[in-house]
Every structure is written in C-alpha cells, then in structure tokens.
Amino acid sequence: MPNSLSxxxxxxxxxxxxxLLVACGADNSEPxxxxxxxxxxxxxxxxSARAEQLIKPIFxxxxxxxxxxxxxTTDSEQPLIQKLLAEGQTTPADLLLTVDAGNLWYxxxxxxxxxxxxxxxxxxxxxxxxxxxxxxxAMSVRARxxxxxxxxxxxxxxxxxADLADPKWAGKLCLRTSAKVYNQSLxxxxxxxxxxxxxxxxxxxxxxxxxxxVFSNDTKLIEAIEAGQCQVGxxxxxxxxxxxxxxxxxxxxxxxxxxxxGGVHVNVSGAGVTRHAKNPEGAIALLDWMSQPKAQKLLxxxxxxxxxxxxxxxxxMVVAWGEFSASPMNVARAGEFQADAVKLMDRAGYR
Amino acid sequence: MQGPTAVPAQAVDASVRAARSxxxxxxGWLVALIALIASAPLLVALSSxxxxxxxxxxxxxxxxxxxxxxxxxxxxxxxxxxxSLLGVSLAWFVATCEFPGRRFFAWALLLPMAMPxxxxxxxxxxxxxxxxxxxxxxxxxxxxDTEFPGLGPAGASILTLSLVLYPYVFLICRQAFAxxxxxxxxxxxxxxxxxxxxFFRVSLPLARPWIVAGxxxxxxxxxxxxxxxxxFNFTTFTTAIYRSWYGxxxxxxxxxxxxxxVTLVLGALLLEKRFRGASRYTSTAxxxxxxxxxxxxxRLSVSLYCAAVLFVAxxxxxxxxxxxxxxxxxxxxxxxxxxxxxxxxxxATMAAALITTVAVLLAFAVRYAPGRMNQALARIxxxxxxxxxxxxxxxxxxPVAALSRWINGTLLSDSGTVVALQxxxxxxxxxxxxxxxxxxxxxxxxxxxxxxxxxxxxxxGMGVSGLRLLGRVHVPILRPAIVTAxxxxxVDVMKELPITLMTRPFGWDTLAVRVFQLTTEGEWxxxxxxxxxxxxxxxxxxxxxxxxxx
Numbered sequence: 001m002p003n004s005l006s007x008x009x010x011x012x013x014x015x016x017x018x019x020l021l022v023a024c025g026a027d028n029s030e031p032x033x034x035x036x037x038x039x040x041x042x043x044x045x046x047x048s049a050r051a052e053q054l055i056k057p058i059f060x061x062x063x064x065x066x067x068x069x070x071x072x073t074t075d076s077e078q079p080l081i082q083k084l085l086a087e088g089q090t091t092p093a094d095l096l097l098t099v100d101a102g103n104l105w106y107x108x109x110x111x112x113x114x115x116x117x118x119x120x121x122x123x124x125x126x127x128x129x130x131x132x133x134x135x136x137x138a139m140s141v142r143a144r145x146x147x148x149x150x151x152x153x154x155x156x157x158x159x160x161x162a163d164l165a166d167p168k169w170a171g172k173l174c175l176r177t178s179a180k181v182y183n184q185s186l187x188x189x190x191x192x193x194x195x196x197x198x199x200x201x202x203x204x205x206x207x208x209x210x211x212x213x214v215f216s217n218d219t220k221l222i223e224a225i226e227a228g229q230c231q232v233g234x235x236x237x238x239x240x241x242x243x244x245x246x247x248x249x250x251x252x253x254x255x256x257x258x259x260x261x262g263g264v265h266v267n268v269s270g271a272g273v274t275r276h277a278k279n280p281e282g283a284i285a286l287l288d289w290m291s292q293p294k295a296q297k298l299l300x301x302x303x304x305x306x307x308x309x310x311x312x313x314x315x316x317m318v319v320a321w322g323e324f325s326a327s328p329m330n331v332a333r334a335g336e337f338q339a340d341a342v343k344l345m346d347r348a349g350y351r
Numbered sequence: 352m353q354g355p356t357a358v359p360a361q362a363v364d365a366s367v368r369a370a371r372s373x374x375x376x377x378x379g380w381l382v383a384l385i386a387l388i389a390s391a392p393l394l395v396a397l398s399s400x401x402x403x404x405x406x407x408x409x410x411x412x413x414x415x416x417x418x419x420x421x422x423x424x425x426x427x428x429x430x431x432x433x434x435s436l437l438g439v440s441l442a443w444f445v446a447t448c449e450f451p452g453r454r455f456f457a458w459a460l461l462l463p464m465a466m467p468x469x470x471x472x473x474x475x476x477x478x479x480x481x482x483x484x485x486x487x488x489x490x491x492x493x494x495x496d497t498e499f500p501g502l503g504p505a506g507a508s509i510l511t512l513s514l515v516l517y518p519y520v521f522l523i524c525r526q527a528f529a530x531x532x533x534x535x536x537x538x539x540x541x542x543x544x545x546x547x548x549x550f551f552r553v554s555l556p557l558a559r560p561w562i563v564a565g566x567x568x569x570x571x572x573x574x575x576x577x578x579x580x581x582x583f584n585f586t587t588f589t590t591a592i593y594r595s596w597y598g599x600x601x602x603x604x605x606x607x608x609x610x611x612x613v614t615l616v617l618g619a620l621l622l623e624k625r626f627r628g629a630s631r632y633t634s635t636a637x638x639x640x641x642x643x644x645x646x647x648x649x650r651l652s653v654s655l656y657c658a659a660v661l662f663v664a665x666x667x668x669x670x671x672x673x674x675x676x677x678x679x680x681x682x683x684x685x686x687x688x689x690x691x692x693x694x695x696x697x698x699a700t701m702a703a704a705l706i707t708t709v710a711v712l713l714a715f716a717v718r719y720a721p722g723r724m725n726q727a728l729a730r731i732x733x734x735x736x737x738x739x740x741x742x743x744x745x746x747x748x749x750p751v752a753a754l755s756r757w758i759n760g761t762l763l764s765d766s767g768t769v770v771a772l773q774x775x776x777x778x779x780x781x782x783x784x785x786x787x788x789x790x791x792x793x794x795x796x797x798x799x800x801x802x803x804x805x806x807x808x809x810x811x812g813m814g815v816s817g818l819r820l821l822g823r824v825h826v827p828i829l830r831p832a833i834v835t836a837x838x839x840x841x842v843d844v845m846k847e848l849p850i851t852l853m854t855r856p857f858g859w860d861t862l863a864v865r866v867f868q869l870t871t872e873g874e875w876x877x878x879x880x881x882x883x884x885x886x887x888x889x890x891x892x893x894x895x896x897x898x899x900x901x
Binding site: 045051052053054071072074075076077078079082083086087088089090106177213214215216218219220223224227228229242338339343346347351 | 410414415480481482487495503504581582583584586590593594596597598599600601602741744745748749752753755756759773774849852853855857860864865868869871872873874875
C-alpha cells in the first residue's frame with residue numbers, strides 16, 4: 001500500500017537521527033577508565049588559532065614535565081571566538097590561544113575570557129603586553145618593520161612608516177594586502193598615535209608609491225624585493241628570518257624605525273582563560289608555565305619571534321638583527337581602532 | 352527521437368493528483384526535515400536582518416561593494432564560460448567519439464577536481480609570477496624593463512577556478528552524453544546535418560539540464576570561494592564578507608551580505624528554470640556503445656586537446672607539488688599522516704553516503720509529491736553551497752550549540768551531566784550536508800527528469816509504490832547519477848576546510864586541516880605534501896568509480 005510505505009518515512013528519518021545522536025554521544029563520552037586511573041590530573045583544553053606545528057612542541061614539553069595532558073583544536077581566530085560565544089557554558093575549552101592583539105581585544109570585549117590573578121604572569125609579562133584587566137597575556141611578540149634591498153637602498157634614507165609615504169619612494173614600495181590583520185593593526189596603531197587624518201594621508205601616500213599590486217603574504221613580498229620588483233616593504237620579522245635561514249646571503253635587511261618616529265610596531269600572540277572554563281586552575285598553571293624561560297624560548301624560537309618575557313633572550317639570529325625601541329603603546333589599542341583602520345584603508349584605496 | 356517536447360500544462364500526472372489528495376504526507380515531512388537541517392545556516396543569516404550594524408553598510412556600499420560586485424560578476428561569467436566550454440567539449444569527445452587515449456582521459460580529466468583551488472592557484476602562481484621561473488626567464492631574455500603579459504588578479508582567479516571546477520561539468524555531462532549515445536547525431540545525419548551541426552542542434556540541447564546542473568555547481572562553488580581569490584588579492588563578494596567579519600568585527604553584516612549572495616543565486620536558478628520552461632527530457636534507452644568514427648587528423652587533435660587541458664590543469668601543478676613534497680618530506684612526514692589520511696577518507700566516505708542518500712530521498716520525494724511547497728523547500732535545502740564556507744560553518748554551529756545549551760539548561764539542569772551535541776561526528780556530517788546537498792542533488796535531480804512517468808505509472812499499476820518504487824525503478828536507472836553524486840561529494844569533502852575546522856571532534860584532523868595549518872604560516876612548500884596526499888587519496892575513488900561507470 002502506498003500509504004503505509006510513505007508514512008514510514010518519518011519513522012526511518014527519526015531512526016537515522018537517533019543513530020546520529022547516539023554516534024554523537026558516543027564520541028563525547030570520556031573513557032570510563034579515568035575513574036580507575038590513579039588520579040591523573042585533569043587535562044587542559046585549548047582552542048588555538050596558532051598553527052599546530054607551532055604549539056604542539058610546547059604542549060608536548062608541558063605534558064612531559066607535569067604529566068598534564070593538553071587537548072587542543074585549531075581554527076582561525078574569529079571562528080574560534082564565535083565558537084566560544086555559541087557554546088557558552090557548554091564549551092569544553094579552558095584556554096583561548098590566538099594571534100594578534102585585535103583578536104585578543106575582541107575576545108575580551110565579547111566576554112569570552114575571564115580576568116586572571118597570577119603573580120607569575122604579573123611578573124613575567126610587561127604591562128603593555130597584557131590586557132588592562134588581565135583577561136589575556138602576550139606569549140610572544142612579533143615586530144612589523146621595514147625591510148629594504150641592500151643593493152639599492154641606503155639605510156640612512158629610511159626613517160619610519162610615515163616616511164614611506166614620501167614621493168621619494170614612488171614605484172619602490174611593496175605592501176601586503178590590507179586584508180591581513182597585521183596591516184590592520186599597524187594602521188590602527190598609527191591612528192592611535194597620529195590621529196585619523198594624518199594616518200589617512202600616510203596610507204594614501206603608500207598606495208601612491210606602490211611598485212605593484214599588493215601581495216598575499218610577507219614571504220612573497222620579501223622575495224619580490226630580492227628579485228628587484230621593489231626596494232622597500234613592511235613585514236613581520238620572522239618571515240624574513242625564515243628566508244634568511246635558507247639563504248644567509250639574501251640581499252635584504254631589516255630597518256628599525258627610531259623611537260622619535262613612534263618606534264617599531266609590535267603585535268603579539270597571546271592567551272586568556274575562557275569565561276566558562278571547567279579547569280581554570282589547570283589553564284592558569286599552563287599560562288604560568290608558558291611565560292617562563294623554557295617555554296618562552298620554545299615559543300619565540302620555534303617561529304623566530306621575540307619572547308614576551310623580557311628576561312628571556314631571543315633566537316641568536318633574531319638577536320643579530322639588533323635592538324629596537326618598540327612602540328610603548330598598549331597593544332590592545334590596535335583592537336579599539338581596527339575597524340576604523342579597515343575603513344580608512346578602504347577609503348584610501350589600499351586593497 | 353526523444354527530444355525536448357513541451358508538455359501541455361493540463362497534463363498533470365498521477366503523482367500530482369496523489370499529492371493533492373494528501374496521501375503522501377510522509378514525503379512532505381521528509382522534505383521539510385531535510386530542508387530544516389540544511390537551511391539552518393540560512394535561518395541564522397535571516398535572523399541577522401533584524402540586527403542594526405551601524406554605518407557598516409553605508410561604508411561597504413560606498414567603498415567596497417561596487418568593486419566587489421563587478422569583480423564577482425566577472426568571475427562568475429568567466430568561470431561559467433570556461434567550465435562549460437571545457438567541460439561540455441571534453442565530455443562529448445570522451446563519451447561519443449573514438450580517439451587514442453579515450454579510456455585514459457575519461458577518468459584522468461577528473462583529476463584536477465581533487466586539488467583544492469588555492470593549492471592549484473599557488474602552484475600556478477609560483478610558476479607564472481614575477482619571481483617565478485617564467486618571468487625571470489623573460490626578463491633575462493628581453494631585459495628587465497619589458498612588460499610580461501600577465502593575467503592579473505581577475506584572470507588568474509578565473510583561470511584557476513575554471514581549471515579546478517570544469518570536472519564538475521565534465522563528469523555530469525559525460526554521463527548525459529554517454530546515455531544519449533550517438534543516436535542524436537545519427538538522427539541529425541539522417542536529416543542531412545553534419546556531425547558538428549548535429550552536436551549543436553541535437554546533442555547540446557538534449558544535454559541542457561546536465562550542463563546547467565554542472566555549471567551551476569561550478570558557479571556556486573566559485574561564489575563561495577575564498578581561498579583562491581584571497582591568494583590573488585581579487586576583491587569579490589566573498590572577500591567583502593570576510594572583511595566585514597574579520598576586519599570590521601561584524602559577523603552580522605557578514606551574514607547579511609551572505610544572504611544577498613544567496614538571494615542572487617536563488618534568483619539566477621529560478622530564472623533558468625523559467626527559461627527551461629516545461630521542456631521534458633527522457634531517456635533514449637538503448638543507446639548502445641557505438642561511437643563516432645573520426646578522421647585521423649581529427650582523432651589526433653582531440654587527443655592533443657585532452658592532453659593539453661590535463662597538462663595545464665593537473666600535470667604541471669602536480670609535478671611542482673611533487674617536487675616540493677619530496678623536498679619537505681623529511682621535515683613534514685611522520686606517522687600521523689596515516690591517521691590524517693584515515694580520518695579524511697572516513698569522513699569523506701561517510702559524508703558521501705549520507706548526503707547522496709539524502710539527495711536521492713529528497714529528489715524522489717519532490718517528484719512523488721511535487722507541491723509548490725516541496726519544490727521550494729528542496730530549492731532552499733540546496734542553497735548552502737553558495738554560502739562562503741566559514742560563514743556556513745558558524746551558521747550551522749550556532750543553532751546546534753544553542754540546542755545543546757537548551758538541553759543542558761532545561762532537561763539536564765539538575766542531573767549534573769553536560770551533553771555537548773557539538774563536538775560529535777554527527778554534527779560534522781550534518782554540516783557537510785548543509786553545504787554539499789546541492790552537489791549530490793544536482794546530478795540526481797537532472798537524471799530523474801529522464802525517467803518517464805509512464806514507467807512509474809506502469810509500476811504503480813503493478814502495486815509497486817512508495818519507497819519500493821524508488822528502490823526497484825528509480826535507483827537502478829539513477830545508478831550512474833548516484834555514482835557521480837558520490838564521487839563529487841567525496842572529493843569535495845576531502846578538500847573541505849572551514850566546516851571541518853569548526854565542527855570536528857578533538858583529534859579528527861584531516862589532510863586539508865594540515866594544509867591549512869601550514870599555509871596560514873606561509874609554509875607553502877611544506878603544505879605540498881598533505882596537498883599531494885589529498886590528490887592521491889582522491890585518485891582512488893576517481894579511478895574506481897569512473898572505470899565502473901565507463
């Protein structure tokens with residue numbers, strides 16, 4: 001009978017859904033063995049926007065040292081923050097690990113993090129590298145600075161970010177796309193220190209000086225300088241470090257803008273304990289450990305960044321690039337002005 | 352000859368009458384349920400309409416959208432043109448002509464599909480950009496100041512996306528031409544036309560639903576693409592969506608923009624449907640396997656043409672990826688790769704089975720009970736394919752997490768247990784369904800057009816109906832289309848990134864996730880190994896299924 005058969009379809013569907021739910025429940029169930037195990041410490045669960053190859057060595061070292069398991073999942077910054085927002089109290093995450101001060105600021109702003117009291121973190125992480133309310137702490141510092149072609153540029157002619165808008169650099173400047181958060185933070189910091197009007201003049205000057213279309217990543221930009229497509233550009237130093245590691249004779253060098261031009265723009269990777277963490281003590285203990293010399297060396301060294309803890313020395317190759325004066329402004333301000341920066345770059349035609 | 356024949360409006364067949372009498376309520380529920388799950392992200396996007404996003408829209412309208420809109424139209428026009436030219440011509444040659452290497456090209460021409468667009472884009476860019484070997488050689492030969500005729504962001508995006516997407520058209524049309532056989536051409540010849548005229552006058556119009564199905568998949572995929580256009584810095588609607596979200600911190604305006612995108616797609620699909628009108632396509636059943644005999648020069652040029660496409664779209668980039676993989680093998684390869692490959696194949700297999708089953712049920716249910724409501728719901732259920740992946744992932748995740756919070760808040764508030772629906776495999780699979788239902792539904796729905804209602808009527812006359820009708824009559828006839836759907840979903844899921852990233856349970860990393868980890872840090876050469884592994888894993892079903900289908 002047609003009726004009886006088609007009427008069974010909801011039944012089939014319900015069965016299928018039941019199977020899916022069971023499958024889901026089964027995935028989630030923790031192994032019952034934990035009750036029998038001799039009080040294994042509770043694992044710390046991390047949502048990480050830092051790539052696996054950069055964080056795994058650190059978590060492995062932590063587990064080896066303390067016996068605490070670190071479970072992590074990776075994704076991009078914004079999806080992770082939305083995930084935390086959507087999950088609310090049901091989130092399994094104890095710690096959010098992400099790059100860029102703008103994203104950390106946004107996470108704090110959206111209330112997915114909680115203030116943390118830790119003497120270790122207060123001592124290890126300088127004030128301008130943490131949230132004013134201690135909702136997040138920088139774990140490494142990345143400098144976004146100027147690189148130039150050593151064959152055709154006299155470093156004496158270089159001054160700072162604003163100077164790259166000068167017509168003397170017409171047809172010589174390479175920039176990465178404004179879609180990248182690093183450039184959004186850079187422009188946000190310029191707005192914070194120089195004001196919106198002056199910053200827009202600078203960005204328009206950059207666009208006018210471009211040698212070619214913007215690049216999709218810093219590595220390609222440095223390679224373009226090497227190939228002679230342009231002479232100056234703005235990049236994060238560790239991208240240069242990786243290329244220099246491969247080719248020590250690369251005809252490109254780093255220039256540090258001086259303090260009187262506002263200093264070097266720095267950004268951070270950082271972490272904060274989630275609002276609904278099930279294991280906040282475990283998360284804070286991991287953060288404390290990550291701010292100490294051993295982990296700081298790993299964090300900075302693995303990716304040729306600068307350690308956030310000022311008592312720890314960077315990778316020897318990074319040290320060889322010389323000292324610089326970082327912009328003293330709290331990195332969180334990049335978040336406050338990020339949307340303005342994006343709009344400004346749109347207006348100025350910086351793609 | 353069974354050509355497209357207009358059917359008078361009053362010729363309402365038995366199943367419509369049956370639906371009107373409300374005897375098939377079960378199918379109605381089924382369609383509604385599928386549509387509800389698949390359109391969850393759309394509902395979330397709709398809810399964003401009531402959110403005030405401040406001055407973001409006026410900013411976007413002034414500075415971002417004009418360029419994004421023009422570029423998107425250009426991209427769609429370019430990709431639609433190239434994928435249909437390549438896909439249809441290659442499919443026709445492979446299905447109806449005899450030439451050297453035909454059996455090889457029948458499956459090999461599908462290979463570019465297994466490569467993620469941004470990987471192909473990166474490989475092509477490495478060869479063709481300023482610092483690449485081609486331009487460096489050019490400058491060395493003609494001097495540093497001579498302009499190299501480059502493609503620019505628009506050309507590069509169109510070319511890359513066309514090369515990874517033409518296999519969708521190729522696969523779906525190949526099946527259409529194969530079942531059409533050479534009968535159409537023979538009829539045309541008997542009417543005094545040459546084979547080429549026969550192709551344009553008979554074969555092409557007959558294959559229209561399949562061409563449309565294939566090209567609309569390609570267009571939807573390219574509308575949702577972010578990785579490739581981002582690589583070439585080509586501002587499109589999708590990059591505008593991500594700019595609002597990641598740059599302006601406004602997920603709501605990103606959702607609103609996605610809704611605009613989906614509405615445009617829906618409009619285009621409905622327009623096509625109207626143009627197609629009431630044409631009806633039925634099978635020329637016993638097509639046989641005879642093929643057109645070509646003259647020697649034609650045979651060779653067809654082989655050469657196939658080889659050229661395969662070379663540019665696959666051999667060239669794959670060789671480069673292979674070279675990089677070999678270089679980075681020592682650093683990159685470890686035992687985890689087996690685990691990653693296992694996860695990838697398992698997720699892709701499960702998703703292909705689930706989504707194809709649902710697509711068959713959906714297409715059949717709508718045919719069995721074709722009310723306006725059901726048709727509209729089926730249409731809505733397949734729109735997820737045009738939504739940019741990350742937006743869709745969030746759109747699917749939000750209601751699931753909300754449901755989970757509700758269960759915990761009301762049902763389990765005192766029990767002390769916490770149930771998280773998210774974080775289970777079922778959520779990943781259902782989210783894949785919301786995205787890829789269109790991919791499976793396209794070929795199956797167009798193949799279903801070919802089943803004569805007289806066959807169904809005859810079966811019903813013998814007392815076979817409902818799901819038994821589906822099992823006994825439709826599934827056997829739909830077999831090639833089902834294989835096509837399985838293959839398309841399998842390969843798509845294998846490359847999938849944003850949904851996998853957001854909804855995968857702990858430890859369920861895939862090869863695509865590995866590619867992502869490396870490319871976000873700019874480690875493109877190391878990413879070659881997992882990318883190559885995706886291509887190799889994709890090869891298995893491509894070869895098995897195409898051989899069987901040939």
